[in-house]
Amino acid sequence: MQVALFAGTRPEAIKLAPLVQALRKDAVFDATLIASGQHDSLLYQALNDFSLTPDFDLKVMRPRQSLAELSARLFAGIDGVLEEVRPDWVLVQGDTATAQVAAHCAFYRGIPVGHVEAGLRSHDLSAPFPEELNRRILTLLAELHFAPTRQAAANLRAEGVPPERIRVTGNSGIDALLQVAAAVRCSPPALPAGLSTFLERYPGLVLITSHRREALGQRLPALCLALDRLARQHPQVGFVFCLHPNPAVRQTIHDRLKGAGNVLLSEPLSYRPFVYVMQHAQLLITDSGGLQEEAPSLGVPLLVTRAVTERPEGLATGCAELLPLEPEDIVFRVRQHLAAPLPRGEQRAFPNPYGDGRASLRILAALRQESSRGRPAA
Numbered sequence: 526m527q528v529a530l531f532a533g534t535r536p537e538a539i540k541l542a543p544l545v546q547a548l549r550k551d552a553v554f555d556a557t558l559i560a561s562g563q564h565d566s567l568l569y570q571a572l573n574d575f576s577l578t579p580d581f582d583l584k585v586m587r588p589r590q591s592l593a594e595l596s597a598r599l600f601a602g603i604d605g606v607l608e609e610v611r612p613d614w615v616l617v618q619g620d621t622a623t624a625q626v627a628a629h630c631a632f633y634r635g636i637p638v639g640h641v642e643a644g645l646r647s648h649d650l651s652a653p654f655p656e657e658l659n660r661r662i663l664t665l666l667a668e669l670h671f672a673p674t675r676q677a678a679a680n681l682r683a684e685g686v687p688p689e690r691i692r693v694t695g696n697s698g699i700d701a702l703l704q705v706a707a708a709v710r711c712s713p714p715a716l717p718a719g720l721s722t723f724l725e726r727y728p729g730l731v732l733i734t735s736h737r738r739e740a741l742g743q744r745l746p747a748l749c750l751a752l753d754r755l756a757r758q759h760p761q762v763g764f765v766f767c768l769h770p771n772p773a774v775r776q777t778i779h780d781r782l783k784g785a786g787n788v789l790l791s792e793p794l795s796y797r798p799f800v801y802v803m804q805h806a807q808l809l810i811t812d813s814g815g816l817q818e819e820a821p822s823l824g825v826p827l828l829v830t831r832a833v834t835e836r837p838e839g840l841a842t843g844c845a846e847l848l849p850l851e852p853e854d855i856v857f858r859v860r861q862h863l864a865a866p867l868p869r870g871e872q873r874a875f876p877n878p879y880g881d882g883r884a885s886l887r888i889l890a891a892l893r894q895e896s897s898r899g900r901p902a903a
């Protein structure tokens with residue numbers, strides 16, 4: 526069974542890596558990995574972490590291109606690859622333009638699509654933008670829906686997806702995390718020089734990421750203001766902000782946080798060092814989807830800088846909490862967490878509702894079942 530997998534961004538590479546590894550180990554499958562290059566530098570950094578080299582690289586990234594221009598390049602590039610590879614199945618992950626357009630192209634050619642991480646919904650098309658739209662389109666296009674949780678499966682059924690087309694598999698991102706977290710515990714990765722000195726200097730550690738388009742208005746400036754105050758009030762705590770390459774996000778953060786001594790503005794870390802830093806943090810502050818899924822396995826509490834999340838399961842376990850918009854409220858919530866720290870490296874025990882590390886195997890089993898049933902040619 527020839528399976529084509531498309532990855533355009535860092536999280537897609539991380540979450541598809543365990544699947545590519547599992548497919549390549551299994552004689553039933555032949556896996557072709559296609560990089561779109563939607564987020565070029567971060568995508569290749571993540572693929573490298575899993576020693577993966579794409580079979581095709583579409584290099585669609587251009588500076589300051591619009592979403593429509595990106596989509597146009599993706600349509601042309603992906604259709605060409607499908608013509609050449611002629612896969613039996615296409616696998617896409619999550620909610621990016623790459624995933625949505627790859628599913629579209631496959632659908633037009635009558636190639637069945639498996640959607641990994643199906644059924645997440647914020648029920649708000651403006652947040653996350655444009656990912657919530659991409660998810661809904663992907664649901665219309667997919668033949669098999671690999672839902673990470675029961676809640677995600679319920680969302681799909683509520684939209685009329687036949688139950689027999691849905692599999693609850695867990696999130697393949699947890700497969701990747703558990704693999705890398707175990708490796709990092711045995712052999713700590715090399716960290717950039719400035720970061721390792723910084724970590725040694727402060728007994729406490731808060732790790733922050735923020736990159737969502739919709740954060741640029743009020744949320745990111747409010748978060749920076751709050752962090753600046755918190756850094757002054759807690760000189761024993763190091764605040765590491767891992768930046769995203771998006772120039773508008775970087776500018777906002779640089780302008781507001783450059784001066785504070787115990788704030789380190791770090792370049793994006795590759796996955797192994799990033800997992801190491803997460804393992805040693807006492808608190809994560811983020812608008813990332815992946816971090817919301819990873820935090821419970823690492824036992825690190827997490828504050829989500831968003832008004833809504835498509836991941837309510839983490840809120841229900843007590844690991845995650847939505848952070849208010851106002852800087853005073855952010856300061857208050859973070860101070861509450863910092864008031865009761867665990868020693869560095871020690872973790873709280875949270876159940877992980879997002880997966881148990883076996884999602885890829887369940888997805889492979891579902892594909893094998895499809896192949897044994899035989900599909901009519903398109």
Ligand SMILES: CC(=O)N[C@@H]1[C@@H](OP(=O)(O)OP(=O)(O)OC[C@H]2O[C@@H](n3ccc(=O)[nH]c3=O)[C@H](O)[C@@H]2O)O[C@H](CO)[C@@H](O)[C@@H]1O
Nearest residue numbers: 536618619620621653656767793794795796799813814815
């Ligand atoms: C709207 C939304 O929620 N969409 C999500 C979105 O992804 P995201 O929000 O999770 O994106 P990021 O935060 O960029 O990536 C996170 C990953 O990167 C690692 N990391 C982080 C910083 C760093 O310096 N080094 C790293 O290695 C980190 O541990 C984690 O694994 O798209 C995905 C693809 O479709 C979807 O699955 C997913 O729903």
